[in-house]
Amino acid sequence: xxxxxxxxxxxxxxxxxxxxxxxxxxxxxxxxxxxxxxxxxxxxxxxxxxxxxxxxxxxxxxxxxxxxxxxxxxxxxxxxxxxxxxxxxxxxxxxxxxxxxxxxxxxxxxxxxxxxxxxxxxxxxxxxxxxxxxxxxxxxxxxxxxxxxxxxxxxxxxxxxxxxxxxxxxxxxxxxxxxxxxxxxxxxxxxxxxxxxxxxxxxxxxxxxxxxxxxxxxxxxxxxxxxxxxxxxxx
Numbered sequence: 326x327x328x329x330x331x332x333x334x335x336x337x338x339x340x341x342x343x344x345x346x347x348x349x350x351x352x353x354x355x356x357x358x359x360x361x362x363x364x365x366x367x368x369x370x371x372x373x374x375x376x377x378x379x380x381x382x383x384x385x386x387x388x389x390x391x392x393x394x395x396x397x398x399x400x401x402x403x404x405x406x407x408x409x410x411x412x413x414x415x416x417x418x419x420x421x422x423x424x425x426x427x428x429x430x431x432x433x434x435x436x437x438x439x440x441x442x443x444x445x446x447x448x449x450x451x452x453x454x455x456x457x458x459x460x461x462x463x464x465x466x467x468x469x470x471x472x473x474x475x476x477x478x479x480x481x482x483x484x485x486x487x488x489x490x491x492x493x494x495x496x497x498x499x500x501x502x503x504x505x506x507x508x509x510x511x512x513x514x515x516x517x518x519x520x521x522x523x524x525x526x527x528x529x530x531x532x533x534x535x536x537x538x539x540x541x542x543x544x545x546x547x548x549x550x551x552x553x554x555x556x557x558x559x560x
Contacts (some may be wrong), residue, residue, distance in 0.1 A: 334355070334358075335386075336358045336361075336363070336384070336386060336437050337351070337354045337355045337357075337358040337359075339384075339386065339410035340354050340357065340358060340384060340410075341354050342410070343410070343411050343412065344457060344460075344461065345412055345454055345457045345458060345461065346454055346457070347457070348453045348457065349451050349453050349454045350451075353447075353450075353451055353454075356447075357439070357443075357444075357447050358437070360439055360443050360447075361384075361437050361438055361439035361443070362437070362438060362439075363386060363435050363436065363437050363438075364435070364436050364437075364438055365433070365434070365435055365436075366388070366430040366433070366434045366435075366436055367430065367433055368430055368431065368432050368433050368434075369429065369430065370429070370430050371427060371428065371429045371430075372390065372413075372414065372428040372429070372430065372436060373414060373424050373427065373428050374424065374427045375394050375395060375423075375424050375425065375426055375427045376423045376424060377423060377424045378417075378423060378424075379414065379417025379418050379422070379423060379424050379441060380418075380440065380441055381414070381418075381438045381439060381440055381441055382412060382414055382415045382418055382438070382439055382441055382444040383412070383413045383414040383415075383428065383436050383437070383438055384410065384411070384412050384413070384436065384437040384438075384439075385407050385408075385409070385410055385411055385413060385434065385435075385436055385437075386410060386434075386435040386436060386437055387410075387434060387435045388408075388430060388431075388432050388433060388434025388435060388436070389406060389407065389408040389430070389431040389432045389434065390406070390407045390408075390413060390428050390429065390430055390431065390434060390436075391403075391405075391406050391407075391428070391429050391431050392404040392405045392406070392407065392413065392426050392427070392428055393426060393427050393429070394425065394426040394427065395427075401517070402517050403513070403514035403517040403518060404426055404518075406431065406508060406509065406510070408508070413428060414428055415444070415458075417441075418441035418444060418445060419445075419458065419462070472520075475487065475520075476520050479558070479559060481519060481520075481521045481525055481526070481529065482529050482532075482557060483557055483558050483559055484519040484520065484521065484558075485515070485519050485521070485526055485529045485530065485533075486533075486538075486554040486555070486557040486558040487558035487559075487560070488515065488518050488519050489507055489515075489539065489546060489548060489554060490548070490551070490554055490555065490558060490560070492507045492508055492510065493505045493506075493507050493508075493548055497560060500551050500552075500555055500560075501548060501551055502551065503548065503549060503550060503551050504547060504548070504549065505547070505548045505551070506542075506545055506546070506547050506548075507545060507546045507547070507548065508545070509543070509544045509545050510544060510545075510546075511544055512526055512527050512530065515530075530546075533554075536550075536553075537549055537550065538550045538553050538554055538557075539554075
Protein backbone atom coordinates (compact mmCIF):
# COMPACT_ATOMS: atom_id res chain seq x y z
CA UNK A 326 0.00 0.00 0.00
CA UNK A 327 1.49 3.33 -1.11
CA UNK A 328 0.47 6.85 -0.11
CA UNK A 329 0.74 9.79 -2.47
CA UNK A 330 0.05 13.49 -2.22
CA UNK A 331 -3.57 14.45 -2.76
CA UNK A 332 -4.60 16.44 -5.82
CA UNK A 333 -7.73 17.92 -4.24
CA UNK A 334 -9.64 19.31 -7.21
CA UNK A 335 -10.48 16.05 -9.07
CA UNK A 336 -11.41 14.33 -5.80
CA UNK A 337 -13.51 17.28 -4.70
CA UNK A 338 -15.38 17.23 -8.00
CA UNK A 339 -16.15 13.54 -7.56
CA UNK A 340 -17.29 14.15 -3.98
CA UNK A 341 -19.56 16.98 -5.05
CA UNK A 342 -21.38 14.60 -7.39
CA UNK A 343 -22.39 12.27 -4.51
CA UNK A 344 -25.73 12.50 -2.73
CA UNK A 345 -23.91 13.36 0.52
CA UNK A 346 -22.26 16.51 -0.78
CA UNK A 347 -24.25 17.53 -3.87
CA UNK A 348 -25.76 20.55 -2.12
CA UNK A 349 -22.68 21.55 -0.12
CA UNK A 350 -20.70 24.64 -1.17
CA UNK A 351 -17.76 23.69 -3.44
CA UNK A 352 -15.32 25.55 -1.19
CA UNK A 353 -16.31 23.38 1.77
CA UNK A 354 -15.91 20.20 -0.27
CA UNK A 355 -12.48 21.42 -1.40
CA UNK A 356 -11.46 21.82 2.25
CA UNK A 357 -12.66 18.34 3.09
CA UNK A 358 -10.81 16.82 0.12
CA UNK A 359 -7.64 18.67 1.06
CA UNK A 360 -7.78 17.31 4.62
CA UNK A 361 -7.29 13.72 3.43
CA UNK A 362 -4.87 11.75 1.29
CA UNK A 363 -5.05 9.09 -1.41
CA UNK A 364 -3.88 5.54 -0.86
CA UNK A 365 -3.33 2.96 -3.55
CA UNK A 366 -4.58 -0.54 -2.70
CA UNK A 367 -3.50 -3.47 -4.83
CA UNK A 368 -6.04 -6.08 -5.87
CA UNK A 369 -6.89 -8.39 -2.97
CA UNK A 370 -5.81 -5.93 -0.28
CA UNK A 371 -8.21 -5.24 2.58
CA UNK A 372 -8.99 -1.63 3.43
CA UNK A 373 -10.44 -2.72 6.77
CA UNK A 374 -11.86 -5.75 8.54
CA UNK A 375 -15.17 -6.26 10.31
CA UNK A 376 -15.09 -5.56 14.08
CA UNK A 377 -11.90 -3.49 13.87
CA UNK A 378 -11.85 0.09 15.20
CA UNK A 379 -12.96 2.68 12.63
CA UNK A 380 -10.39 5.49 12.73
CA UNK A 381 -11.00 6.73 9.17
CA UNK A 382 -13.56 7.19 6.41
CA UNK A 383 -12.94 6.12 2.81
CA UNK A 384 -13.94 7.53 -0.57
CA UNK A 385 -13.43 5.39 -3.65
CA UNK A 386 -11.71 7.47 -6.32
CA UNK A 387 -11.08 4.72 -8.85
CA UNK A 388 -11.34 0.93 -8.81
CA UNK A 389 -13.73 -1.64 -7.32
CA UNK A 390 -14.34 -2.51 -3.68
CA UNK A 391 -16.37 -5.37 -2.27
CA UNK A 392 -18.30 -5.01 1.00
CA UNK A 393 -18.85 -8.21 3.01
CA UNK A 394 -19.39 -9.33 6.57
CA UNK A 395 -19.36 -12.59 8.51
CA UNK A 396 -22.52 -13.77 10.25
CA UNK A 397 -22.47 -15.26 13.76
CA UNK A 398 -22.73 -18.69 12.09
CA UNK A 399 -19.48 -18.02 10.23
CA UNK A 400 -21.26 -17.59 6.90
CA UNK A 401 -19.91 -14.95 4.52
CA UNK A 402 -22.52 -12.28 3.77
CA UNK A 403 -22.14 -10.24 0.59
CA UNK A 404 -23.47 -6.67 0.76
CA UNK A 405 -22.34 -4.74 -2.30
CA UNK A 406 -19.69 -4.03 -4.90
CA UNK A 407 -18.69 -0.37 -5.12
CA UNK A 408 -17.32 0.63 -8.52
CA UNK A 409 -18.15 4.34 -8.77
CA UNK A 410 -16.80 7.27 -6.71
CA UNK A 411 -18.58 7.32 -3.34
CA UNK A 412 -18.03 7.25 0.40
CA UNK A 413 -17.57 3.85 2.06
CA UNK A 414 -16.82 2.82 5.61
CA UNK A 415 -18.61 5.78 7.15
CA UNK A 416 -21.08 3.82 9.30
CA UNK A 417 -18.61 2.90 12.05
CA UNK A 418 -17.35 6.46 12.58
CA UNK A 419 -20.88 7.89 12.46
CA UNK A 420 -22.08 5.39 15.06
CA UNK A 421 -18.88 5.53 17.14
CA UNK A 422 -18.62 1.75 16.82
CA UNK A 423 -16.33 -0.87 15.23
CA UNK A 424 -16.44 -1.68 11.54
CA UNK A 425 -19.69 -3.39 10.57
CA UNK A 426 -18.19 -4.93 7.41
CA UNK A 427 -14.93 -5.70 5.67
CA UNK A 428 -13.78 -3.84 2.55
CA UNK A 429 -11.47 -5.47 -0.01
CA UNK A 430 -10.11 -4.12 -3.29
CA UNK A 431 -11.27 -6.28 -6.21
CA UNK A 432 -8.96 -4.40 -8.57
CA UNK A 433 -6.07 -2.01 -8.04
CA UNK A 434 -7.88 0.94 -6.45
CA UNK A 435 -7.21 4.54 -5.43
CA UNK A 436 -9.00 5.43 -2.20
CA UNK A 437 -9.15 8.80 -0.44
CA UNK A 438 -9.02 8.55 3.34
CA UNK A 439 -9.57 11.01 6.16
CA UNK A 440 -9.53 10.67 9.95
CA UNK A 441 -12.97 9.98 11.39
CA UNK A 442 -12.72 13.04 13.63
CA UNK A 443 -12.11 15.26 10.60
CA UNK A 444 -15.13 13.82 8.79
CA UNK A 445 -17.42 14.21 11.82
CA UNK A 446 -16.22 17.80 12.32
CA UNK A 447 -17.00 18.54 8.67
CA UNK A 448 -20.56 17.20 9.06
CA UNK A 449 -21.08 19.25 12.23
CA UNK A 450 -20.00 22.38 10.39
CA UNK A 451 -22.00 21.66 7.23
CA UNK A 452 -25.67 21.14 8.10
CA UNK A 453 -26.59 20.37 4.48
CA UNK A 454 -24.15 17.44 4.43
CA UNK A 455 -25.35 16.27 7.86
CA UNK A 456 -28.96 16.20 6.66
CA UNK A 457 -27.94 14.25 3.56
CA UNK A 458 -26.18 11.66 5.74
CA UNK A 459 -29.25 11.37 7.98
CA UNK A 460 -31.45 10.84 4.90
CA UNK A 461 -29.07 8.15 3.63
CA UNK A 462 -29.11 6.34 6.98
CA UNK A 463 -32.91 6.55 7.08
CA UNK A 464 -33.11 5.01 3.60
CA UNK A 465 -30.72 2.27 4.66
CA UNK A 466 -32.90 1.49 7.67
CA UNK A 467 -35.98 1.42 5.43
CA UNK A 468 -34.23 -0.92 2.98
CA UNK A 469 -33.29 -3.29 5.80
CA UNK A 470 -36.88 -3.37 7.02
CA UNK A 471 -38.06 -4.00 3.47
CA UNK A 472 -35.65 -6.93 3.23
CA UNK A 473 -37.07 -8.40 6.45
CA UNK A 474 -40.58 -7.98 5.03
CA UNK A 475 -39.50 -9.72 1.82
CA UNK A 476 -38.17 -12.68 3.82
CA UNK A 477 -41.54 -12.94 5.56
CA UNK A 478 -43.93 -12.34 2.69
CA UNK A 479 -42.10 -12.94 -0.62
CA UNK A 480 -40.92 -16.34 -1.83
CA UNK A 481 -37.34 -16.85 -2.99
CA UNK A 482 -38.23 -16.54 -6.68
CA UNK A 483 -39.80 -13.16 -5.96
CA UNK A 484 -36.78 -12.06 -3.92
CA UNK A 485 -34.38 -13.00 -6.73
CA UNK A 486 -36.42 -11.05 -9.29
CA UNK A 487 -36.67 -8.05 -6.95
CA UNK A 488 -32.96 -8.02 -6.17
CA UNK A 489 -32.03 -8.14 -9.86
CA UNK A 490 -34.27 -5.13 -10.45
CA UNK A 491 -32.88 -3.29 -7.41
CA UNK A 492 -29.35 -3.78 -8.71
CA UNK A 493 -30.35 -2.07 -11.95
CA UNK A 494 -32.18 0.97 -10.56
CA UNK A 495 -31.87 3.15 -7.43
CA UNK A 496 -35.67 3.40 -7.17
CA UNK A 497 -38.12 0.57 -7.84
CA UNK A 498 -40.81 3.16 -8.59
CA UNK A 499 -38.85 3.74 -11.81
CA UNK A 500 -38.18 0.33 -13.34
CA UNK A 501 -35.19 -0.11 -15.67
CA UNK A 502 -35.70 -0.62 -19.38
CA UNK A 503 -35.61 -4.01 -21.06
CA UNK A 504 -32.00 -4.78 -21.94
CA UNK A 505 -30.52 -3.17 -18.83
CA UNK A 506 -27.34 -4.90 -17.66
CA UNK A 507 -27.09 -5.69 -13.95
CA UNK A 508 -23.71 -4.94 -12.30
CA UNK A 509 -21.40 -7.93 -12.03
CA UNK A 510 -22.43 -10.39 -9.30
CA UNK A 511 -21.75 -14.06 -8.67
CA UNK A 512 -24.58 -16.50 -8.05
CA UNK A 513 -23.27 -17.07 -4.52
CA UNK A 514 -23.32 -13.35 -3.78
CA UNK A 515 -26.79 -12.97 -5.28
CA UNK A 516 -27.95 -15.82 -3.05
CA UNK A 517 -26.54 -13.95 -0.06
CA UNK A 518 -28.43 -10.81 -1.08
CA UNK A 519 -31.66 -12.78 -1.43
CA UNK A 520 -31.44 -14.81 1.75
CA UNK A 521 -31.39 -18.16 -0.06
CA UNK A 522 -29.02 -21.01 -0.84
CA UNK A 523 -26.74 -20.82 -3.86
CA UNK A 524 -28.27 -24.00 -5.27
CA UNK A 525 -31.85 -22.70 -5.12
CA UNK A 526 -30.94 -19.29 -6.52
CA UNK A 527 -29.00 -20.93 -9.38
CA UNK A 528 -32.06 -23.04 -10.18
CA UNK A 529 -34.28 -19.94 -10.23
CA UNK A 530 -31.85 -18.04 -12.47
CA UNK A 531 -31.78 -20.94 -14.93
CA UNK A 532 -35.58 -20.91 -14.96
CA UNK A 533 -35.53 -17.15 -15.68
CA UNK A 534 -33.14 -17.83 -18.57
CA UNK A 535 -35.36 -20.58 -19.98
CA UNK A 536 -38.32 -18.19 -19.85
CA UNK A 537 -36.19 -15.54 -21.58
CA UNK A 538 -36.61 -13.14 -18.65
CA UNK A 539 -32.85 -12.68 -18.25
CA UNK A 540 -29.72 -13.49 -20.20
CA UNK A 541 -26.51 -14.45 -18.45
CA UNK A 542 -23.25 -12.95 -19.69
CA UNK A 543 -20.48 -14.18 -17.39
CA UNK A 544 -21.16 -12.70 -13.96
CA UNK A 545 -23.58 -10.16 -15.42
CA UNK A 546 -27.27 -10.53 -16.17
CA UNK A 547 -29.22 -8.71 -18.86
CA UNK A 548 -32.83 -7.99 -17.87
CA UNK A 549 -34.82 -8.92 -20.98
CA UNK A 550 -38.42 -8.76 -19.68
CA UNK A 551 -38.53 -6.25 -16.82
CA UNK A 552 -42.33 -6.23 -16.63
CA UNK A 553 -42.44 -10.00 -16.05
CA UNK A 554 -39.72 -9.81 -13.41
CA UNK A 555 -41.62 -7.00 -11.66
CA UNK A 556 -44.75 -9.16 -11.61
CA UNK A 557 -42.81 -12.06 -10.04
CA UNK A 558 -41.39 -9.60 -7.47
CA UNK A 559 -44.94 -8.45 -6.64
CA UNK A 560 -44.20 -4.87 -7.69
